[in-house]
Amino acid sequence: xxxxxxxxxxxxxxxxxxxxxxxxxxxxxxxxxRAVIRAPxxxxxxQQHGAGHAALTFGIGDTAAGYAAxxxxxxxxxxxxxxxxxxxxxxxxxxxFEAVGEVVKTxxxxxxxxxxxxxxxxxTRKTIAILxxxxxxxxxxxx
Amino acid sequence: xxxxxxxxxxxxxxxxxxxxxxxxxxxxxxxxxRAVIRAPxxxxxxQQHGAGHAALTFGIGDTAAGYAAxxxxxxxxxxxxxxxxxxxxxxxxxxxFEAVGEVVKTxxxxxxxxxxxxxxxxxTRKTIAILxxxxxxxxxxxx
Amino acid sequence: xxxxxxxxxxxxxxxxxxxxxxxxxxxxxxxxxRAVIRAPxxxxxxQQHGAGHAALTFGIGDTAAGYAAxxxxxxxxxxxxxxxxxxxxxxxxxxxFEAVGEVVKTxxxxxxxxxxxxxxxxxTRKTIAILxxxxxxxxxxxx
Amino acid sequence: xxxxxxxxxxxxxxxxxxxxxxxxxxxxxxxxxRAVIRAPxxxxxxQQHGAGHAALTFGIGDTAAGYAAxxxxxxxxxxxxxxxxxxxxxxxxxxxFEAVGEVVKTxxxxxxxxxxxxxxxxxTRKTIAILxxxxxxxxxxxx
Numbered sequence: 001x002x003x004x005x006x007x008x009x010x011x012x013x014x015x016x017x018x019x020x021x022x023x024x025x026x027x028x029x030x031x032x033x034r035a036v037i038r039a040p041x042x043x044x045x046x047q048q049h050g051a052g053h054a055a056l057t058f059g060i061g062d063t064a065a066g067y068a069a070x071x072x073x074x075x076x077x078x079x080x081x082x083x084x085x086x087x088x089x090x091x092x093x094x095x096x097f098e099a100v101g102e103v104v105k106t107x108x109x110x111x112x113x114x115x116x117x118x119x120x121x122x123x124t125r126k127t128i129a130i131l132x133x134x135x136x137x138x139x140x141x142x143x
Numbered sequence: 144x145x146x147x148x149x150x151x152x153x154x155x156x157x158x159x160x161x162x163x164x165x166x167x168x169x170x171x172x173x174x175x176x177r178a179v180i181r182a183p184x185x186x187x188x189x190q191q192h193g194a195g196h197a198a199l200t201f202g203i204g205d206t207a208a209g210y211a212a213x214x215x216x217x218x219x220x221x222x223x224x225x226x227x228x229x230x231x232x233x234x235x236x237x238x239x240f241e242a243v244g245e246v247v248k249t250x251x252x253x254x255x256x257x258x259x260x261x262x263x264x265x266x267t268r269k270t271i272a273i274l275x276x277x278x279x280x281x282x283x284x285x286x
Numbered sequence: 287x288x289x290x291x292x293x294x295x296x297x298x299x300x301x302x303x304x305x306x307x308x309x310x311x312x313x314x315x316x317x318x319x320r321a322v323i324r325a326p327x328x329x330x331x332x333q334q335h336g337a338g339h340a341a342l343t344f345g346i347g348d349t350a351a352g353y354a355a356x357x358x359x360x361x362x363x364x365x366x367x368x369x370x371x372x373x374x375x376x377x378x379x380x381x382x383f384e385a386v387g388e389v390v391k392t393x394x395x396x397x398x399x400x401x402x403x404x405x406x407x408x409x410t411r412k413t414i415a416i417l418x419x420x421x422x423x424x425x426x427x428x429x
Numbered sequence: 430x431x432x433x434x435x436x437x438x439x440x441x442x443x444x445x446x447x448x449x450x451x452x453x454x455x456x457x458x459x460x461x462x463r464a465v466i467r468a469p470x471x472x473x474x475x476q477q478h479g480a481g482h483a484a485l486t487f488g489i490g491d492t493a494a495g496y497a498a499x500x501x502x503x504x505x506x507x508x509x510x511x512x513x514x515x516x517x518x519x520x521x522x523x524x525x526f527e528a529v530g531e532v533v534k535t536x537x538x539x540x541x542x543x544x545x546x547x548x549x550x551x552x553t554r555k556t557i558a559i560l561x562x563x564x565x566x567x568x569x570x571x572x
Contacts, residue, residue, distance in 0.1 A: 019196035022165065022187040044165040053162035054205050054224050059198025081197050082396055083420055085228035085371060085514045087541045087561060089534045104559060105518045109395060109422065110368055112516045112559070130533060130541070132516060132561040134369055134420065136395065225539055226563055228371045228514060230398045230418060232391045247416060248375045252538060252565065253511060255373045255416070273390060273398070275373060275418040277512055277563065279538065305482035308451065308473040330451040339448035340491050340510050345484025367483050371514035 006030045009075045010067055017063070025060055027067065033103035035067035040096040052092030057099075057117050061086060061131040064101030065113035069135040072106045077137050079111065084133025092128050094119030111135040149173045152218045153210055160206070168203055170210065176246035178210035183239040195235030200242075200260050204229060204274040207244030208256035212278040215249045220280050222254065227276025235271050237262030254278040292316045295361045296353055303349070311346055313353065319389035321353035326382040338378030343385075343403050347372060347417040350387030351399035355421040358392045363423050365397065370419025378414050380405030397421040435459045438504045439496055446492070454489055456496065462532035464496035469525040481521030486528075486546050490515060490560040493530030494542035498564040501535045506566050508540065513562025521557050523548030540564040 006027060014020060014027040025039035037060045039045075045056045062084050069079045101115040115131040149170060157163060157170040168182040180203045182188075188199045205227050212222045244258040260272040292313060300306060300313040311325035323346045325331075331342045348370050355365045387401040403415040435456060443449060443456040454468035466489045468474075474485045491513050498508045530544040546558040 013191045016191040017196060018187045018189040019198055023198075044161045046161040048156045048159040048221075053160060053202065054227075055162055055166075055198045055202025058201045058205075059196065062197050062201070078191075080234075081231055083228065083230040083369060083398075084197075085226065085561060087226040087533075087563065088224050089541055091223075104516075105556075112369075112518055114559070127534075130543070130561060132514060132559060134516065226512060226541075228418060230390075230420065232398055247373075248413075255375055255512075257416070270391075273400070273418060275371060275416060277373065299477045302477040303482060304473045304475045305484055309484075330447045332447040334442045334445040334507075339446060339488065340513075341448055341452075341484045341488025344487045344491075345482065348483050348487070364477075366520075367517050369514065369516040370483075371512065373512040374510050377509075 007071070007075065010070060014067065019059060020063065023056060023059060030067040030071045033068055033072050033106065035064045035071060035101045037064045037099045038096055041092070041094060052097065054086070054088060057088065057092050057097065057129045058086050060097060060099035061101070061115040061117045061129060062133070064099040065115040065131060065133060066101070066135055068101035068103050069106065069111040069113055072103055072111070073137060078139070079135040080138050082110070082134040082136045084131055086129055086131045088129050090126060090128045092119060094121040094126070096120055097128070109136065150214070150218065153213060157210065162202060163206065166199060166202060173210040173214045176211055176215050176249065178207045178214060178244045180207045180242045181239055184235070184237060195240060197229070197231060200231065200235050200240065200272045201229050203240060203242035204244070204258040204260045204272060205276070207242040208258040208274060208276060209244070209278055211244035211246050212249065212254040212256055215246055215254070216280060221282070222278040223281050225253070225277040225279045227274055229272055229274045231272050233269060233271045235262060237264040237269070239263055252279065293357070293361065296356060300353065305345060306349065309342060309345060316353040316357045319354055319358050319392065321350045321357060321387045323350045323385045324382055327378070327380060338383060340372070340374060343374065343378050343383065343415045344372050346383060346385035347387070347401040347403045347415060348419070350385040351401040351417060351419060352387070352421055354387035354389050355392065355397040355399055358389055358397070359423060364425070365421040366424050368396070368420040368422045370417055372415055372417045374415050376412060376414045378405060380407040380412070382406055395422065436500070436504065439499060443496065448488060449492065452485060452488060459496040459500045462497055462501050462535065464493045464500060464530045466493045466528045467525055470521070470523060481526060483517060486517065486521050486526065486558045487515050489526060489528035490530070490544040490546045490558060491562070493528040494544040494560060494562060495530070495564055497530035497532050498535065498540040498542055501532055502566060507568070508564040509567050511539070511563040511565045513560055515558055515560045517558050519555060519557045521548060523550040523555070525549055538565065540566070
């Protein structure tokens with residue numbers, strides 16, 4: 001399946017996340033328990049030394065993990081992050097970042113997920129963070 | 144000590160974090176192993192249903208925990224997040240959010256921290272997330 | 287409420303955990319969203335330098351958190367740990383250890399919990415670990 | 430490299446962990462940033478329904494992750510767990526359990542590790558837990 005095959009309800013959900021627009025993030029793939037999000041290192045997303053803020057690394061990693069979980073559910077469902085943990089391996093320095101989320105176990109009540117965030121500079125790729133967490137399916141209407 | 148007593152090097156560090164400006168966040172306190180950050184629910188920080196994105200909740204919680212750790216170190220030091228975990232208790236709905244970070248144990252090589260994020264709507268306060276993590280002191284120059 | 291007020295179904299559940307017997311652990315309290323477990327530093331629970339193994343610290347912390355969650359549920363329910371994180375602050379050295387679990391938020395589908403493990407030597411108490419995690423209610427019969 | 434190639438100082442360290450003997454655990458491999466531990470489902474390591482207790486799953490996962498980290502360090506070093514998180518995917522039911530620890534990033538001050546615990550029943554293998562954490566190198570003498 002090509003990277004750009006994304007179910008319409010997933011793309012719509014992503015497009016409604018204003019934080020992703022603020023981060024300049026793009027949903028590159030979301031199918032079969034795997035999702036990919038890319039974001040550049042923009043001026044407004046930095047920590048005190050100019051690297052990407054942990055909120056950026058976390059945000060795209062968590063969101064990729066969430067859409068990975070959603071990609072295994074019937075259309076009309078939603079997921080929310082119950083909890084997630086991030087280990088930051090290196091400063092978020094690079095031209096842009098790629099978060100890859102994947103489902104470890106999908107369940108009726110909980111999905112266990114992982115994500116990895118890579119910094120990309122020219123042709124080099126460096127893993128800067130790994131995440132492990134839990135998504136819960138929810139009914140779409142209320143929050 | 145009044146809430147607004149913040150050491151100059153901590154305020155400077157915070158002011159250099161463009162992500163905090165993007166979030167409209169303010170450093171309210173940072174002393175004696177405790178730090179407080181406030182941020183409103185702005186249009187550009189939301190998830191697909193209009194609540195604050197987990198990246199906002201995480202971002203202010205993590206940053207409050209970091210400055211709590213830094214407040215116990217000599218001026219000239221820096222800290223970085225090694226790892227942190229967040230449990231999201233409720234959607235981030237409110238007029239604004241307050242993250243309170245505190246140091247559980249400070250050490251030469253590691254500081255263990257916690258944070259709590261509260262949503263504030265009028266006079267009501269609701270805890271929406273708790274965090275637990277590890278900060279590492281680093282030398283200021285290189286990252 | 288005195289520390290020794292424990293609902294019979296909770297005590298029965300604890301008594302059926304052979305790991306708790308192997309650890310020499312005692313359930314001291316379990317009510318109102320809080321549970322306390324004590325265990326000595328026995329010869330068979332150590333790491334390579336004679337301190338208590340992380341599995342002991344984790345085991346009593348996780349179990350205290352679980353019974354804290356269970357204490358808020360109707361009799362006949364059970365809980366399982368979905369996930370939990372431990373930060374180890376100091377080696378587990380002491381005459382015995384006390385784990386205090388507490389519920390941060392109880393819900394129909396998830397309970398968020400915390401625990402703290404303290405090493406006790408004579409009259410001194412030292413926090414050696416903190417935990418934060420998620421318990422899920424389950425039906426009692428199948429596992 | 431065969432699974433049974435384990436450096437003598439690592440085997441000695443493992444053999445001094447009385448908790449591992451209590452669990453009936455064996456160190457099967459520890460080299461090149463990867464370690465494997467196996468343990469049976471013995472009578473004394475269970476939760477209230479007869480499955481393996483989370484302290485067992487955690488204990489062998491954490492220990493495998495620790496020896497994975499140690500395997501990349503010069504002889505004479507030690508590691509301690511700073512923090513680790515476990516997601517429990519399924520009850521620990523099986524003839525025995527295998528924990529595989531691996532190093533994600535090794536550093537002078539911190540090593541980031543992962544582990545997976547599998548339940549084995551006859552010829553079937555089922556992942557029952559994943560862990561993600563941080564090990565810190567320490568000097569061998571003091572704790």
